[in-house]
Amino acid sequence: MSKKQLDIAKKMINEMQRKKDVNGSPGREQVSMLQQQVTEFRKYSSSGRNAMANKKLKDVQDMELEVLELNRRNKELELEKREWELSWLLPKQESEQRRK
DSSP states (O other): OOHHHHHHHHHHHHHHHHHHHHHHHHHHHHHHHHHHHHHHHHHHHHHHHHHHHHHHHHHHHHHHHHHHHHHHHHHHHHHHHHHHHHHHHHHHHHHHHHHO
C-alpha cells in the first residue's frame, strides 16, 4: 500500500471511530438511564408491596385489639347482668320469706 492509501484508511478509521463515539455515547447514556429507572421502579414497587403488607398487618392488629376490647366489654356486661339479677331476686326472695 502506498502512503497515500494508508493515510486515507487512517482517516476513514478515525472518522468511523468519531461517528461511533458520537452515536454510541447517547446510546450508553440511554441504557444507563433506563437501568437507573428500572432500579428505582423495583425499589418503589417493593416498598409499595411492603407498605401494603404493613398496612394489612396493622389492620389485622387493630381488629385483634377491637375483638379483645369487645370480649372484655361482654364480660363486664355479663357481670352487670348477674349483679342486677341478684339485686332484683334477693329482695323478692326476702319478701316471700316474710310472708310465710
